[in-house]
Amino acid sequence: MKPESAGTPARRAALRLLDAVLRQGLPLEAAMASATADLERADDRGFAHAIAAEVLRRLPDLDALIDGATAKPLPHDAKARTVLRIALAQALALGTAPHAAIATVLPLVDGGPRKLVHGVFGTILRNEAALPVPPSLPANVAKRWRKAWGEPAIDAARAAIAAPPPLDLTLRDGDAAEWAERLGGTSLAPGHVRIARTSGVAELPGFAEGAWWVQDISASLPARLLGAGEGRTVLDLCAAPGGKTMQLAAAGWAVTAVDSSETRLARLTENLARTGLSVDLVTADVMAFEPAAPFDAVLLDAPCSATGIFRRHPDVLHRVTDKAIKALSVTQGAMLTRAGGWVKPGGTLVYAVCSLERVEGERVAEDFAVGHGFALEAVEAEALPAGIVPDEAGRLRVVPGMVAGGADGFFVARFRRL
Numbered sequence: 001m002k003p004e005s006a007g008t009p010a011r012r013a014a015l016r017l018l019d020a021v022l023r024q025g026l027p028l029e030a031a032m033a034s035a036t037a038d039l040e041r042a043d044d045r046g047f048a049h050a051i052a053a054e055v056l057r058r059l060p061d062l063d064a065l066i067d068g069a070t071a072k073p074l075p076h077d078a079k080a081r082t083v084l085r086i087a088l089a090q091a092l093a094l095g096t097a098p099h100a101a102i103a104t105v106l107p108l109v110d111g112g113p114r115k116l117v118h119g120v121f122g123t124i125l126r127n128e129a130a131l132p133v134p135p136s137l138p139a140n141v142a143k144r145w146r147k148a149w150g151e152p153a154i155d156a157a158r159a160a161i162a163a164p165p166p167l168d169l170t171l172r173d174g175d176a177a178e179w180a181e182r183l184g185g186t187s188l189a190p191g192h193v194r195i196a197r198t199s200g201v202a203e204l205p206g207f208a209e210g211a212w213w214v215q216d217i218s219a220s221l222p223a224r225l226l227g228a229g230e231g232r233t234v235l236d237l238c239a240a241p242g243g244k245t246m247q248l249a250a251a252g253w254a255v256t257a258v259d260s261s262e263t264r265l266a267r268l269t270e271n272l273a274r275t276g277l278s279v280d281l282v283t284a285d286v287m288a289f290e291p292a293a294p295f296d297a298v299l300l301d302a303p304c305s306a307t308g309i310f311r312r313h314p315d316v317l318h319r320v321t322d323k324a325i326k327a328l329s330v331t332q333g334a335m336l337t338r339a340g341g342w343v344k345p346g347g348t349l350v351y352a353v354c355s356l357e358r359v360e361g362e363r364v365a366e367d368f369a370v371g372h373g374f375a376l377e378a379v380e381a382e383a384l385p386a387g388i389v390p391d392e393a394g395r396l397r398v399v400p401g402m403v404a405g406g407a408d409g410f411f412v413a414r415f416r417r418l
């Protein structure tokens with residue numbers, strides 16, 4: 001038997017990753033450990049991830065090429081289709097030489113449709129096919145977002161898939177203009193610096209001493225709406241890995257941070273050690289947790305579809321179903337009702353989701369605004385990062401195209417307890 005090419009194991013891992021996302025509905029990052037377990041080298045694991053992520057960014061366009069070159073469409077979950085997607089993403093988007101792109105995937109269909117895969121790949125390349133710029137969104141996502149946010153947001157979302165997003169940093173303290181100069185970036189708001197994407201975050205000035213942490217500008221909004229703590233108490237629900245927890249602690253709040261995931265809380269603990277910030281940590285399910293006393297403020301960053309972070313996590317474009325979005329909104333509503341019960345009279349409640357779905361954002365906030373003893377507290381336009389403006393009700397809804405250079409899709413509403 002011919003020995004397997006050195007490049008094949010990384011492609012096999014990419015196939016397992018795509019299977020985990022597209023057939024099992026798992027997040028790409030969550031599938032990494034098991035799908036790449038047999039790859040010893042970090043760069044092979046990184047390459048498998050890069051291939052899978054590129055396929056997910058280009059999936060509708062790759063499938064259109066494949067369907068245009070097959071007489072009878074391959075089933076959507078056929079191994080031959082995914083193997084072709086892997087070879088084509090490399091040859092047409094990642095700069096892999098076509099002969100290497102196909103030779104390294106053919107062993108994945110040994111004893112199966114090897115000839116078909118080879119033939120379809122050859123036909124597509126001979127026709128000098130190219131992937132469209134910018135990439136297309138999956139039809140169901142485009143339909144949902146077009147209805148919710150209009151055509152300009154669709155165009156901006158497509159452009160955002162094509163370009164790697166910049167890296168936003170939140171400063172623990174210190175002057176944003178000074179840090180922007182030191183890091184070669186720009187600042188969109190107090191305490192914020194935006195730099196070009198880099199793989200060497202830990203080597204940048206200020207990382208080791210905890211002067212800043214990576215946090216998208218949109219993700220920094222919920223804690224910004226609570227302002228300076230001046231020693232008051234805040235309950236940070238669904239807190240890990242702690243971007244908002246650290247903002248609140250740095251702004252002078254006495255923070256109690258709750259999360260149900262031990263693994264994610266361990267990351268929060270590391271982040272606190274690096275930044276020298278201190279908070280009380282509680283491992284608990286929000287639906288079972290019972291605090292001893294109410295808080296001056298409560299921030300709920302609820303678990304959600306995460307469709308707002310599609311730029312860095314393109315798997316959300318393919319694995320999040322309408323049914324899952326509806327189910328999440330029920331959980332979010334129940335969590336928000338519990339969170340409301342832990343706010344002191346006159347205190348503040350902030351609800352946030354990194355979702356581009358109205359049912360998880362606007363709808364949950366509107367339902368909560370009725371009959372729970374809270375009033376929506378409108379956000380003032382002048383306190384916000386450039387480009388972000390409150391909606392007509394005074395809530396924050398960040399959609400693609402709103403912030404120059406991009407930002408995660410987000411929803412934030414602030415309430416005052418009556």
Ligand SMILES: C[S@@+](CC[C@H](N)C(=O)[O-])C[C@H]1O[C@@H](n2cnc3c(N)ncnc32)[C@H](O)[C@@H]1O
Pocket residue numbers: 219237238239240241242243244245258259260261264284285286287301302303304
């Ligand atoms: C959107 S992430 C939070 C990000 C975090 N607030 C930050 O700024 O870094 C959602 C978090 O909710 C946690 N979570 C999900 N369901 C939960 C529950 N029922 N109770 C407590 N935490 C939960 C997850 O473990 C996850 O860490």
